[in-house]
Ligand SMILES: Nc1ncnc2c1ncn2[C@@H]1O[C@H](COP(=O)(O)OP(=O)(O)OP(=O)(O)O)[C@@H](O)[C@H]1O
């Protein structure tokens with residue numbers, strides 16, 4: 001399964017320039033772990049980081065103009081860090097699978113003179129086989145909608161001596177000066193009709209660009225959880241569905257699917273939920289006369305079942321998380337904001353273990369990104385998994401990895417729980 005080893009966000013709300021993990025030009029730090037947890041006080045930028053993932057996914061799906069307005073983002077001017085003139089930039093450093101050479105994707109979104117957002121720069125690059133140092137070679141590069149893509153940017157592609165980045169920069173210079181750009185035998189001139197759309201959306205749907213397509217599929221597969229218990233109480237039309245949607249309002253459909261296609265996994269979920277929440281026995285669905293689905297919880301103490309409308313918020317949430325983690329085809333990246341909300345504090349340690357077990361599992365689970373306020377959740381984490389966001393005097397955020405603080409790392413090595421250290425102000429006292 002693909003893994004993000006690091007990412008950088010610039011000029012996005014309070015995140016003027018924040019890097020987590022490894023980048024192509026930042027190789028001496030450790031890559032992100034399979035589960036990454038961001039903590040910090042109110043207003044330090046946790047939701048902004050979470051939304052940076054959502055913004056990139058929305059840019060791919062809907063184009064940058066719409067992405068700036070979606071999910072209450074309020075448009076480009078509100079989204080860009082106040083007082084900054086440059087573009088909003090996002091860089092993702094990722095690997096397709098364990099042995100693959102890492103790929104860097106860079107996106108810069110800016111506004112034109114009329115204030116309309118557009119894609120200013122986009123680039124995908126990867127080191128050549130055997131290349132350990134130096135700049136990776138670009139296999140897709142666009143400035144202001146014009147640029148170059150490598151033909152057959154397939155796996156194992158070898159660049160010819162004279163087809164290094166110099167040829168790319170000459171081509172781009174030619175395109176931008178309006179003179180005819182000559183395509184090389186392995187390069188293809190690209191010009192997008194709509195500067196609000198990402199090139200990876202357009203070229204990523206073409207078979208001749210497998211690396212671009214793989215990256216497009218990777219982002220398309222991201223799952224950002226906007227789960228609300230009330231959404232899970234809605235009554236969807238019957239019909240099995242493979243994946244839980246972002247709000248969780250198809251919980252019943254996923255139960256139908258799991259019961260039918262993966263009864264063993266579903267039974268395992270039931271016994272896990274029974275171990276965590278008192279009284280819960282069987283969970284199943286009932287179809288109403290008008291074809292809607294009722295989610296039915298059988299409480300061991302009562303003769304008649306309860307329906308999701310009557311179930312507690314925490315029960316619905318734990319159930320939804322367990323279903324997500326048992327998805328037979330999990331998303332490459334799973335982002336959850338404050339999973340602790342509404343859950344009993346003694347469940348949080350187990351929940352953190354569930355998330356980690358999934359992320360590090362042999363079957364190749366999702367990489368997980370979590371924000372939290374809860375020391376009990378953090379108690380179950382190792383310092384490498386935890387990033388602390390804080391705000392500097394100018395109102396912008398900076399981020400540190402808990403393991404980079406030797407005092408913290410030593411205290412955890414001696415057996416002190418990380419959440420306790422956080423509570424005692426060792427992590428973000430300032
Ligand atoms: N365009 C912007 N430029 C600079 N700062 C901004 C911008 N937009 C929002 N902010 C600031 O960013 C802060 C971070 O908000 P965010 O929602 O990411 O914090 P959070 O860590 O999730 O907080 P909480 O724990 O309360 O949920 C806001 O409080 C606001 O002050």
Ligand SMILES: [Mg+2]
Pocket residue numbers: 046047048
């Ligand atoms: Mg928040």
